[in-house]
Amino acid sequence: MSRQFDGSERYIATDDLLVSVNAAIHLERPLLIKGEPGCGKTELAVEVAKSLDLPLVSWHVKSTTKAGQGLYEYDAVARLRDSQLGNPEVNDIGNYIRKGPVWQAFEEPGGCVLLIDEIDKADLEFPNDLLRELDQMEFAVYETGACIKANVRPIVFITSNNEKELPDAFLRRCFFHYIPFPETETMEKIAAVHFPTLDQNLLARSLEVFYGVREIGNLRKRPSTSELLDWLRILGAEANPKALLGDEGDIGHSLPFAGALLKNEQDLDLLNLRQRRSQGRR
Amino acid sequence: MFVGFFEDLRSEGIPVSLREFLDFLSAVDADLPAFQVDRLYYLGRTILVKHAQHFDRFDRVFGRRFRNLSTTSAKIRQEIPRDWLEKLGDLVLDAATLAKIKKAGSLNEILQELRKRLAEQEKRHSGGSKWIGTQGTSRFGHGGFNPSGVRIGGPGRHRRAVKVWEERKFRDLDGSRELGTRNFKMALRSLRHFTREGREEEFDLEGTIGATAKNAGFLETRFRPVRKNRIRVLLLLDIGGSMDDHVRLCEELFSAAKSEIEHLEWFYFHNCPYETLWRRNVRGEQDVVATDEVLRTYGQHYRLVIVGDGAMSPFELIHRGGSIEHWNEEPGEVWLSRIWSHFKRGIWLNPIAEEEWPYTASTGMIQGITGRKMFGLTLEGLKAGLKELMAPGP
Numbered sequence: 150m151s152r153q154f155d156g157s158e159r160y161i162a163t164d165d166l167l168v169s170v171n172a173a174i175h176l177e178r179p180l181l182i183k184g185e186p187g188c189g190k191t192e193l194a195v196e197v198a199k200s201l202d203l204p205l206v207s208w209h210v211k212s213t214t215k216a217g218q219g220l221y222e223y224d225a226v227a228r229l230r231d232s233q234l235g236n237p238e239v240n241d242i243g244n245y246i247r248k249g250p251v252w253q254a255f256e257e258p259g260g261c262v263l264l265i266d267e268i269d270k271a272d273l274e275f276p277n278d279l280l281r282e283l284d285q286m287e288f289a290v291y292e293t294g295a296c297i298k299a300n301v302r303p304i305v306f307i308t309s310n311n312e313k314e315l316p317d318a319f320l321r322r323c324f325f326h327y328i329p330f331p332e333t334e335t336m337e338k339i340a341a342v343h344f345p346t347l348d349q350n351l352l353a354r355s356l357e358v359f360y361g362v363r364e365i366g367n368l369r370k371r372p373s374t375s376e377l378l379d380w381l382r383i384l385g386a387e388a389n390p391k392a393l394l395g396d397e398g399d400i401g402h403s404l405p406f407a408g409a410l411l412k413n414e415q416d417l418d419l420l421n422l423r424q425r426r427s428q429g430r431r
Numbered sequence: 432m433f434v435g436f437f438e439d440l441r442s443e444g445i446p447v448s449l450r451e452f453l454d455f456l457s458a459v460d461a462d463l464p465a466f467q468v469d470r471l472y473y474l475g476r477t478i479l480v481k482h483a484q485h486f487d488r489f490d491r492v493f494g495r496r497f498r499n500l501s502t503t504s505a506k507i508r509q510e511i512p513r514d515w516l517e518k519l520g521d522l523v524l525d526a527a528t529l530a531k532i533k534k535a536g537s538l539n540e541i542l543q544e545l546r547k548r549l550a551e552q553e554k555r556h557s558g559g560s561k562w563i564g565t566q567g568t569s570r571f572g573h574g575g576f577n578p579s580g581v582r583i584g585g586p587g588r589h590r591r592a593v594k595v596w597e598e599r600k601f602r603d604l605d606g607s608r609e610l611g612t613r614n615f616k617m618a619l620r621s622l623r624h625f626t627r628e629g630r631e632e633e634f635d636l637e638g639t640i641g642a643t644a645k646n647a648g649f650l651e652t653r654f655r656p657v658r659k660n661r662i663r664v665l666l667l668l669d670i671g672g673s674m675d676d677h678v679r680l681c682e683e684l685f686s687a688a689k690s691e692i693e694h695l696e697w698f699y700f701h702n703c704p705y706e707t708l709w710r711r712n713v714r715g716e717q718d719v720v721a722t723d724e725v726l727r728t729y730g731q732h733y734r735l736v737i738v739g740d741g742a743m744s745p746f747e748l749i750h751r752g753g754s755i756e757h758w759n760e761e762p763g764e765v766w767l768s769r770i771w772s773h774f775k776r777g778i779w780l781n782p783i784a785e786e787e788w789p790y791t792a793s794t795g796m797i798q799g800i801t802g803r804k805m806f807g808l809t810l811e812g813l814k815a816g817l818k819e820l821m822a823p824g825p
Contacts, residue, residue: 168473172458183483225640232648311483320481321450327483 152201152304160189160196161338169326170197179265179283179305181320184328186310187373191266193328194306198262203304206257207264208250210271216278219251219265223292242292251282252297260301269309276319284322331374333360343378347385354394355384362410365419372410380409433459436475439492445485454478468497484810633657665729665774666697667704669739677782677808681738694733698725702743703763704770705754722766726773734820735770735777741794741805742783748796768800777801778816782808 154170156162162170170193173180182190198205208219228245231238238244248256254263268276282288283305287298307323309315331339333356340352359380363371372380383406384390393405404410404420411417433456440447455478459471472493480489631654638653645651668678678699698708698720708725710718746753748763759766771777779797781788785807788794798805806816 164469165473165476168470169477172474172477175461176454176458178454180477181481226636229640229643229650233650317446317481321448323481324454324477325481326477327486 154197154200157196157200159342160192161335161342162193163331163335166193166326166328169324173324174304176324177302179307179323181307181309181315181323181325182328183309183311183325185330185371185373187375188328188330189374190308190328191264194262194264194266194308197304197306201262201304203259204257204261205264206250206254206261206303207266209266210268210275212270212272214271214275216271216275217249219249219279220282220288220297221249221252221290222247246290246292251279251288254303255286255297255299257303258300261303263303263305265305265307267310268307269312269315273313273316277316280318280322330363336374336377339374340377340381344381344385347381348391351384351391351394352381354391355381358394358404359410362404362420365423368411368416368419370412370416372412376410376412380406383409436492436496439496440479440489443488443492445480445488445492447479451479471497631656663694663729663733664696665725665733665735666695667708667735667737667739667770668697668699669737670699670701670709677740678738681780681808696729696733700739702739703747703754703767704737705757705759705763705766706761722770726770731773731775733774735774736816736820737777737779738808739779739781740783741779741781741788741797742791743793745792745796748793764796764800767797771801776820776822777804778820779805780808780813780816781805785812 152174154162154167154174156167169180172178182193184190194207195205223242224245224247228239228242251263254261286302287296289296336356337352340347340356344352356377359372359377384393387393387405390405404424407417407420411420433452437447437452455475458474458478475493476486476489480486633655635653635655638655639651642651642653643649666681668681670678698710700708704722706722707719708722710720744753748767750762751760752758753762779801781794783791783794788798788805794805804816804819806812806819
């Protein structure tokens with residue numbers, strides 16, 4: 150397989166991320182991605198699929214999700230209802246089996262990118278129930294006795310927000326990458342691909358302000374890349390954004406559109422407190 | 432060359448299995464044409480390390496193993512810049528020495544001690560060595576005097592990947608370091624005890640299907656109680672003096688976990704719990720609760736968590752009237768063991784570094800009373816503590 154991911158126009162990948170992604174593609178292992186919320190974990194799978202021209206199958210995991218649901222679901226209640234109504238479809242149990250995302254991914258003829266999003270949301274045992282499926286890329290359908298096997302191994306991305314510890318046996322089968330918070334240089338590139346028309350000085354200034362906000366101690370949720378991009382979008386829509394940000398120095402006075410960066414009351418209070426203090430100093 | 436690397440990783444406490452190591456080798460094999468040390472580093476990290484908290488250890492091992500692959504000609508500086516000496520202070524000196532020096536005097540003395548040590552190191556490693564004592568005498572043995580990658584000789588080479596593991600960016604994620612809020616919350620999630628109790632109000636689909644099948648296809652519905660976390664926690668916090676910061680942290684964190692804990696109660700004491708406890712942090716007459724009453728109210732199934740440094744004069748524990756605040760009829764140790772034996776499971780969390788415990792007599796006595804259930808207030812300590820707290824059995 151000569152597939153290779155080199156980043157894309159809309160996704161700036163650092164060297165270490167590229168090494169991880171390509172190692173996972175070549176050695177056919179799932180890649181587990183962790184990092185602060187909003188640093189582009191999910192986005193990565195989307196962009197890899199796009200740049201390799203493969204379909205993307207996503208499976209968004211919730212706290213109630215069971216591993217089996219990713220493979221298939223047997224709708225027993227529908228079959229029960231039909232049987233009481235005398236519906237002839239009842240005779241074929243296959244009519245009541247619904248394919249899950251993993252099954253769909255296995256069926257893609259030219260391979261695909263399978264995204265298992267936020268695996269840590271599910272029950273602790275969830276990853277253990279997927280070991281064989283991810284290892285051998287096959288599973289059995291108990292109800293019909295069929296064995297479903299992937300023709301082409303999908304490229305698997307798994308994201309986690311670290312809410313639960315993942316089991317060792319599972320980790321051993323994955324490659325792991327931690328996306329750290331981007332440094333200014335990378336961040337400039339990221340912002341530039343999203344807002345190619347944005348004025349350079351304005352961008353530099355807004356990044357300065359943004360990193361200043363991140364430095365405030367005791368924030369409950371520090372703003373991350375996705376918040377920055379939202380904020381830049383709002384700023385870009387303003388007639389004269391430069392005037393709003395001022396020329397230099399601390400954010401002290403009036404951070405514009407603070408709500409786009411800080412997402413809870415306590416954090417906004419903290420910001421107000423700083424503003425009042427810095428005004429007092431003037 | 433890689434086998435030694437593998438062994439080093441394991442001895443550093445990174446749980447690498449043979450499987451991952453073979454993966455690594457085949458990756459190296461496949462990647463050989465583009466062999467570069469930074470790619471090797473990234474490749475190793477992505478394949479061999481599964482926890483961000485192990486990144487720092489990986490960086491250290493990698494730096495030690497493959498430092499010859501990188502090229503650097505930095506020379507040891509004669510005069511060491513003061514600002515990063517200060518930064519190094521708490522990293523290079525071990526906790527006990529630091530405490531000793533702190534007791535003895537000022538920052539200047541710490542700096543002097545450091546200078547002295549660095550000078551010694553320089554002599555010992557004069558010649559080829561590029562960094563001050565990668566195998567120095569400091570307690571931070573493996574990394575030696577290379578903590579946080581501040582290389583002596585200054586930040587010379589710019590933006591090279593080699594820098595990455597020397598920077599040791601992932602220090603903060605290492606589990607043996609002090610707790611960050613987020614880590615703590617994560618750990619507290621293990622405080623779970625799911626059971627199905629009470630009213631049957633949830634439709635039991637599988638039970639219904641099973642029962643219906645047994646019933647020859649005629650519908651038979653089944654219900655069951657909702658699954659809930661039934662954990663109950665009683666928190667006793669030491670307040671006053673040096674403990675305040677830690678206590679505030681604990682309060683915040685446990686209350687953050689409150690949404691998941693069915694019953695969380697907390698009380699305060701000063702140094703050692705006696706016949707009364709306080710309900711609120713700011714102590715006033717009306718908030719006093721008799722310890723007996725607390726024990727009567729909260730049954731043995733509550734899990735007890737005491738947070739305190741356990742550092743006090745032994746008199747406070749073993750003598751009547753030993754309390755520094757009032758006349759107590761019974762000594763502290765009686766009260767402590769009374770509280771301790773009331774609950775089936777309990778732990779004592781101590782924010783002071785574990786290496787320093789042996790230096791405090793009262794800490795040892797508390798260890799005796801609590802059956803050595805004292806844990807450090809670090810992520811690893813907390814995890815071990817919670818495991819103890821949640822252990823099954825009587």
